[in-house]
Amino acid sequence: xxxxxxxxxxxxxxxxxxxxxxxxxxxxxxxxxxxxxxxxxxxxxxxxxxxxxxxxxxxxxxxxxxxxxxxxxxxxxxxxxxxxxxxxxxxxxxxxxxxxxxxxxxxxxxxxxxxxxxxxxxxxxxxxxxxxxxxxxxxxxxxxxxxxxxxxxxxxxxxxxxxxxxxxxxxxxxxxxxxxxxxxxxxxxxxxxxxxxxxxxxxxxxxxxxxxxx
Ligand SMILES: O=C(O)[C@@H](O)C(=O)COP(=O)(O)O
Ligand SMILES: [Zn+2]
Numbered sequence: 001x002x003x004x005x006x007x008x009x010x011x012x013x014x015x016x017x018x019x020x021x022x023x024x025x026x027x028x029x030x031x032x033x034x035x036x037x038x039x040x041x042x043x044x045x046x047x048x049x050x051x052x053x054x055x056x057x058x059x060x061x062x063x064x065x066x067x068x069x070x071x072x073x074x075x076x077x078x079x080x081x082x083x084x085x086x087x088x089x090x091x092x093x094x095x096x097x098x099x100x101x102x103x104x105x106x107x108x109x110x111x112x113x114x115x116x117x118x119x120x121x122x123x124x125x126x127x128x129x130x131x132x133x134x135x136x137x138x139x140x141x142x143x144x145x146x147x148x149x150x151x152x153x154x155x156x157x158x159x160x161x162x163x164x165x166x167x168x169x170x171x172x173x174x175x176x177x178x179x180x181x182x183x184x185x186x187x188x189x190x191x192x193x194x195x196x197x198x199x200x201x202x203x204x205x206x207x208x209x210x211x212x213x214x
Contacts (some may be wrong), residue, residue, distance in 0.1 A: 008034040008041050009054040011170045013176040015070065019174065020050030025183060029162075031073035034170055035083055038062060042079065044070035053092045073134040074138030078158075081143040082166040085150035089214050091170035093177045099184035100163040104131060114157050115183050117198045118190070122183040122209040125176045126155045126165070154212055155180050168214030 012032050019025055022023045030049050033042045042058040043049065047070070052161055058072035064080060066072060073079070103109050111131040117123050130153055132145040142158065155165040155176060162178055167173025198206075 005036055005041070005059075008036060008170070009057055010160055011058055012041060012043065012208075013052045014169055015174050016049035016052045019093075019095065019177075020048060022099045024178070025049055029096040031075050031079070031123050032170070033073075033079045035090050039067070040064070040079075042047060042072040042076070042084075045073050048123040052084060061146050076167050077138075077140040077143040078146060078164060081146035082150050082164070085147050086154065086166050086214065087165040088168055089154070090168055091173040091214070092164065092166050093170070093173045094158075094162065094164040096162040096183040097184075098176070099188055100181050101161070102173060102188060103184050104162060105160050109157075115180060116187060116195075118186060118195055120198065120202075120206055123198065123203055123206040125179040125212075126183070127153060127207075127212050129153065129155045129157060129163075129180065131157040131159050134161065137161065154214055166214055172214055 005169060007095050012034060016032055028046050031043045033040055039059060039061040043052060044056060044058050044059060056070045058070055059068035060072065075094060077148050078094065080087055082092045103114050109131055112200065113128050114131050115122055117130045130149045132149060135141040146156060157163055163177060165173050165177045165180060167176055
């Protein structure tokens, strides 16, 4: 095993535990992946992100064939749709974090812009977040829905399911996911209050200064 793969395995275990320990995805929900030079690492299906074993992570080759470790997450079509749409993506994170998932369930969430730009950090880290219609978890039906949005959006809400974020590294995908979840919490917390949204010019300034990667 080369250094890149060893580091990726360690990163998946460390970040998985961190996300689970902070209550960002319960039970065996959620899945993580990293793109390597010679393939991919995925969290195994039905695994708890808090108790991953570096040696049992699922290894897939560059063609997407399972070549080692436990059977991978059933959400391969979801992750591969991101990797195909975003050549710069090196990691994909899917969680069932409470507030982003709540927004994915609300009938009046704007499907083109689920997380309003109320703070600069969400614009800098996450950008505009669309919602794709509900599909059964693990279904390949999600792939075309993701391919239609992912080239322009590193973060997407799966309708009635939860958030998924791609990043230029596992760390940056996790940071963007945390920002998405925190902003979703603020959006729900301030519902019904007179919230000032960032102005169009303020958003354009942030987008020009802080380019989204991954
Ligand atoms: O919601 C689901 O069932 C999946 O999207 C999920 O979060 C966990 O599935 P596995 O990664 O196959 O355990
Ligand atoms: Zn899920």
